[in-house]
Amino acid sequence: MQLEANNIYFRYTAKTPFILQDVSFSVREGERVGVVSPSGYGKTTFVKILAGHEQPTKGQVLLDGKPLAPKGALPVQLISQHPENAVNPRWKMQKVLEEAGQLRPEVLTAMGIEPEWLTRYPRELSGGELQRFCVARALCADTRFLIADEISTMLDAITQAQIWRYLLSEVDRRGIGLVVVTHNPALAGRICTRVVDLRDINHIEREQEKYMT
Amino acid sequence: MDKQLAIKTSGQMFSFNRRVKTVIISVILLGIIIGVFIAGFFIGDDAMSVDFSRKGLKPSWEYPFGTDWLGRNMLLRTVKGLSISIMVGTIASAVSAVLATIIGVAAAIGNRWVDNVIVWLIDLMMGVPHLVLLILISFACGRGLTGLLTGIAVTHWTSLARLVRAEVLQIRSQQYITISRRLGKSLGWILLHHILPHVLPQFVVGLVLLFPHAILHESSLSFLGYGLPPEQPAIGIILAESMKYLTGGMWWLAFFPGITLVLIVILFDKLGENLKMLLDPYSAHE
Numbered sequence: 001m002q003l004e005a006n007n008i009y010f011r012y013t014a015k016t017p018f019i020l021q022d023v024s025f026s027v028r029e030g031e032r033v034g035v036v037s038p039s040g041y042g043k044t045t046f047v048k049i050l051a052g053h054e055q056p057t058k059g060q061v062l063l064d065g066k067p068l069a070p071k072g073a074l075p076v077q078l079i080s081q082h083p084e085n086a087v088n089p090r091w092k093m094q095k096v097l098e099e100a101g102q103l104r105p106e107v108l109t110a111m112g113i114e115p116e117w118l119t120r121y122p123r124e125l126s127g128g129e130l131q132r133f134c135v136a137r138a139l140c141a142d143t144r145f146l147i148a149d150e151i152s153t154m155l156d157a158i159t160q161a162q163i164w165r166y167l168l169s170e171v172d173r174r175g176i177g178l179v180v181v182t183h184n185p186a187l188a189g190r191i192c193t194r195v196v197d198l199r200d201i202n203h204i205e206r207e208q209e210k211y212m213t
Numbered sequence: 214m215d216k217q218l219a220i221k222t223s224g225q226m227f228s229f230n231r232r233v234k235t236v237i238i239s240v241i242l243l244g245i246i247i248g249v250f251i252a253g254f255f256i257g258d259d260a261m262s263v264d265f266s267r268k269g270l271k272p273s274w275e276y277p278f279g280t281d282w283l284g285r286n287m288l289l290r291t292v293k294g295l296s297i298s299i300m301v302g303t304i305a306s307a308v309s310a311v312l313a314t315i316i317g318v319a320a321a322i323g324n325r326w327v328d329n330v331i332v333w334l335i336d337l338m339m340g341v342p343h344l345v346l347l348i349l350i351s352f353a354c355g356r357g358l359t360g361l362l363t364g365i366a367v368t369h370w371t372s373l374a375r376l377v378r379a380e381v382l383q384i385r386s387q388q389y390i391t392i393s394r395r396l397g398k399s400l401g402w403i404l405l406h407h408i409l410p411h412v413l414p415q416f417v418v419g420l421v422l423l424f425p426h427a428i429l430h431e432s433s434l435s436f437l438g439y440g441l442p443p444e445q446p447a448i449g450i451i452l453a454e455s456m457k458y459l460t461g462g463m464w465w466l467a468f469f470p471g472i473t474l475v476l477i478v479i480l481f482d483k484l485g486e487n488l489k490m491l492l493d494p495y496s497a498h499e
Contacts (some may be wrong), residue, residue, distance in 0.1 A: 053391045085388045088389050
């Protein structure tokens with residue numbers, strides 16, 4: 001299986017400049033690709049398009065040569081930087097997890113999720129605890145590609161290591177393709193089989209943009 | 214573990230925090246309102262019985278609210294009137310709140326033009342003076358109970374609908390809704406599990422806070438002669454009738470029914486405020 005982005009253009013409205021221009025990118029099953037670039041170069045926007053959370057202005061995202069299905073469970077799942085926005089604040093954590101399908105106890109233990117957290121509301125958990133739930137949820141049965149958008153930036157070193165260790169073992173075991181967005185070159189070097197700098201694939205006219213905004 | 218749990222629950226049962234107090238007060242308020250409503254049902258036609266031997270009596274222990282120019286017991290008539298008002302208010306505000314929720318949700322998840330039409334309609338309804346619209350609609354619907362209920366129900370949904378629309382728009386743009394879509398959930402499922410539970414508190418509080426409006430408008434319409442028929446002892450009718458006798462010094466005919474109406478309205482208002490406090494997610498665990 002292959003996830004590819006072909007000549008993606010993106011801007012919010014017809015009056016604002018392009019944020020992404022002619023971006024092409026692809027990731028194969030079992031591959032672990034890092035996406036780096038300084039802040040504000042459109043990393044998050046790009047992976048949102050890749051995961052079908054945003055529609056590109058021009059261009060296509062193809063999964064195995066076919067466009068992403070608008071309905072049904074998508075094999076491409078995104079884990080975001082802000083877990084507190086990614087869960088319904090009125091749901092107990094058990095329901096949050098079950099939204100992605102049946103709960104698997106071995107996932108909970110591997111992710112370090114305490115059983116008693118399941119009966120809590122999101123605001124009664126810390127960011128790191130919530131992020132574990134988001135990772136567990138994204139690893140639902142159908143996932144073939146996982147996109148991790150700075151998922152460990154706000155976590156302490158031990159939690160980071162725990163989450164990544166489990167995530168990598170699961171990704172390896174199931175042959176999931178992984179896209180890692182990060183600011184941390186050490187993390188990218190440690191995890192990824194290949195690193196892409198968005199500045200190299202985003203053919204945006206920086207100078208022009210500077211004057212326009 | 215069990216011991217810990219036991220301590221936790223017993224602590225919750227015996228310490229009166231703000232939440233428990235609010236619940237108790239709300240139950241008492243609701244009890245009073247339901248009590249008045251049920252009492253009105255048990256008051257039969259004897260409340261309307263005419264007895265000229267006791268006409269025009271001032272308030273006394275025997276007749277706390279006095280009697281009118283036909284010797285009718287004003288306390289019984291007032292309670293009966295309040296009961297009718299509560300019933301009309303319940304039906305009208307329930308219909309109105311359901312209408313508001315449906316319209317609000319439709320505006321927020323529908324097409325752009327659906328939204329535009331609904332927002333325009335809300336502005337239009339809010340722009341026209343309330344009472345004028347009420348009189349027009351209830352008159353057009355044939356006066357009486359049906360006209361009154363229709364009039365109140367179709368004029369009171371606007372502000373709640375606007376609130377629901379804003380709420381749904383805000384929830385719809387949340388990340389967890391997108392994630393839910395990408396996890397393969399249908400729009401209907403998302404509406405039922407994500408959006409409606411979010412709107413429920415607004416619905417309940419809006420419903421209860423619509424009561425006072427509905428009751429007051431019912432009374433004003435009846436007072437003006439566009440509402441309930443004169444043979445029913447609605448508060449509006451009682452007040453309208455009493456106007457003729459006020460100059461004769463029978464102040465209690467207007468004073469007691471008026472003040473109890475205001476009291477019931479305040480009870481509903483307080484109940485609504487309490488519910489708002491209870492259902493607010495940020496104080497849910499206090």
